[in-house]
Amino acid sequence: MTPAGSLLTAHDLHKSYGSTPALDGASFSIHPGEVVAVMGPSGSGKSTLLHCLAGIVTPDRGTITYAGRELSTMSDAERSALRRTEFGFVFQFGQLVPELTCVENVALPLRLSGARRKDAERTALTWMERLEVDDLGAKRPAEVSGGQGQRVAVARALASSPKVIFADEPTGALDSLNGERVLELLTEAARSANVAVVLVTHEARVAAYSDRDVTVRDGRARDLEHAV
Amino acid sequence: MSIGHTLLGLLESGPRHGYDLKRTFDEKFGHDRPLHYGQVYSTMSRLLKNGLVEVDGIESDGGPERKRYAITEAGITDVSAWLAQPEKPEPYLQSTLYTKVVLALLTGRSAADLLDAQRSEHLRLMRILTDRKRKGDLADQLICDHALFHLEADLRWLELTAARLGRLAKVVNP
Structure with missing residues (x-):
């Protein structure tokens, strides 16, 4: 079943690592421009759910539909292209290429999709301005603070105009002031660009930036407001 | 919250009318629960009786009479003592x-x-x-x-x- 108007839907996902079940009948859906928090204790399966939704991990059973197409019917190359052009990613840390400057990092997804350096960097700077890090363009990731680095990572995730951003504990390594600013900027930018955000977190204060939340417990996703 | 101490504290910067006190209180502390006029006047009467404020003047401006209140030395001492006293932490045991x-x-x-x-x-x-x-x-x-x-x-x-x-x-x- 695909809830009306949803962009990305998962139904009855099962995934085991060896004999350990990570997902046990999880379902999920998100609409364009919606911010959904995926919550749950450590080991509940929330990161596995995110990896399945993003096409990084293939579930053992169940269906994932993105914009009307089932992910399982796509080739590896098609799924890679989907991740590059339609999805953006923000992780807890270690996601920026250390050898590149911040602006080159933000421009990277555009360059990989064939954009010319000048055009890619111009778009990158627009997003960096939005995330209040445009003055860091020439610096390398090691030369900026954790909070600034996460804003650069958010700018990179948004630069290729994705339809969905997957954020896995995006503020987990930041102090609360920096973390909140990153969340504010991420959710504001995503909402105004009609980008859906799947926000994996175990923190209620982070989840409070979402429009609704889904709880994963023992590999099952529970959506109290919108049962799917 | 101790409304009396808060109003006293607001008076430290200078004398005010009851209406002015209410407006300042609501603006700074009363976002969800503005003060009733009755609360302001009953609190000011109590503070007046206890010598913590005094009437600094009465104005009418053609309308009803309005008292302007000023904090006394005793009032300033009272505010200082209240600010210096730590609040009792909530034990949260009656859940x-x-x-x-x-x-x-x-x-x-x-x-x-x-x-x-x-x-x-x-x-x-x-x-x-x-x-x-x-x-x-x-x-x-x-x-x-x-x-x-x-x-x-x-x-x-x-x-x-x-x-x-x-x-x-x-x-x-x-």
Whole structure:
């Protein structure tokens, strides 16, 4: 079943690592421009759910539909292209290429999709301005603070105009002031660009930036407001 | 909150009318619960009786008479003592939520559902406060943060209790 108007839907996902079940009948859906928090204790399966939704991990059973197409019917190359052009990613840390400057990092997804350096960097700077890090363009990731680095990572995730951003504990390594600013900027930018955000977190204060939340417990996703 | 001490504190910067005091109080501290005029005048009468304020002048401006109040030395000492006295931390031992969880277990109802519903309600309020914080000024942000941290603490308790329900069921239903 695909809830009306949803962009990305998962139904009855099962995934085991060896004999350990990570997902046990999880379902999920998100609409364009919606911010959904995926919550749950450590080991509940929330990161596995995110990896399945993003096409990084293939579930053992169940269906994932993105914009009307089932992910399982796509080739590896098609799924890679989907991740590059339609999805953006923000992780807890270690996601920026250390050898590149911040602006080159933000421009990277555009360059990989064939954009010319000048055009890619111009778009990158627009997003960096939005995330209040445009003055860091020439610096390398090691030369900026954790909070600034996460804003650069958010700018990179948004630069290729994705339809969905997957954020896995995006503020987990930041102090609360920096973390909140990153969340504010991420959710504001995503909402105004009609980008859906799947926000994996175990923190209620982070989840409070979402429009609704889904709880994963023992590999099952529970959506109290919108049962799917 | 001690309304008397707060109004006294506001008077330290200079004499004010009752209406002016109410307006300043509401602006700074009364976002959700503005003061009633009656509260202001009854509090000022008490402060006056106790010698903590005095009437600095009476104006009418063609309308009804308005008293202008000023803080006394005794009032300033009283505010200082109140500010220096730490607030008693809430012990949070009389928890309705805990009672509900135990009763649900005792009566064979789903304590997990109860905790989930509560969790959802807490998050709903946290969303509203986060939104208000985002749109508000620094004072608004601080007030909302105070509430958000308390709600977050409740949520952590809800999570922990959910993880311990099996053990708790054995304790309450031996």
